[in-house]
Amino acid sequence: MWWLIAAVGLGIPLVMTAMPEFGMFAVGAVAGAVTAALGGGTVLQILVFAVVSVALIAVVRPVANRHRSQSPRLASGIDALKGRTATVVERIDGGAGGRIKLAGEIWSARALETGRVYEPGQEVDVVEIDGATAVVI
Template sequence: MADINAWVWWLIGAAALGIPLVITAMPEFGMLSAGAVAGAVTAGLGGGMVTQVLVFAAVSVALIVVVRPIATRHRTQRPVLATGIEALKGKQAVVVERVDGSGGRIKLAGEIWSARPLDASESYEPGRQVDVVDIEGATAIVV
């Protein structure tokens, strides 16, 4: 054990910290692993044990303090670009066949969709522009 250089132990530690990163998907383990790699580089450059530990601690803490809030913010943000049916909500459509409580058809995004009004007592005649407020299955809910 004494034959192995300190930088090798730091790399083993980095790999050991990488395993729970992959298993748990907790980015903090990756940041600690990066700190261990920095400790290995310090050991490879001839730094003493105290310097190695200080570099490990400084890099790990810096990454956790700086990167973690950014990663958390990106994880909680909704995507800026709406796709699928989310992209159709709020769009305007043109009534093709009378839309009333029993159904009807609209032209939405270049396609013909079945539609029904949000308020079942409302009806919309062909040619009228309506707004899509929701999509339920393959039916657009319009006002």
């Protein structure tokens, strides 16, 4: 019974602080409770708690840290448009800009290099989105 109380007690800081280590200790406490239910002695219960908790911290924590440090793989919104290829539909020149067809939509566009001119039908790459204007090369 005490192991289950400990598991709940360790689960509360897990929820409040979002520190996964508390959850791993809570799982260790549940393992200690299962050992007690199966008739294991106090020393065995403590040993199971320690082994399960340490094993979870040693295995799960590095995996969780690796996932936290990775950037998301799915780009959305304007981030998904950067690096895509578009077709010029209206001449893009240094002064007035022009229009491109990007992802099935018509966008206003301007050249990244001020003196550069792109003619209709030409393929361009989107470098960034500046407001509602695509910057192309």
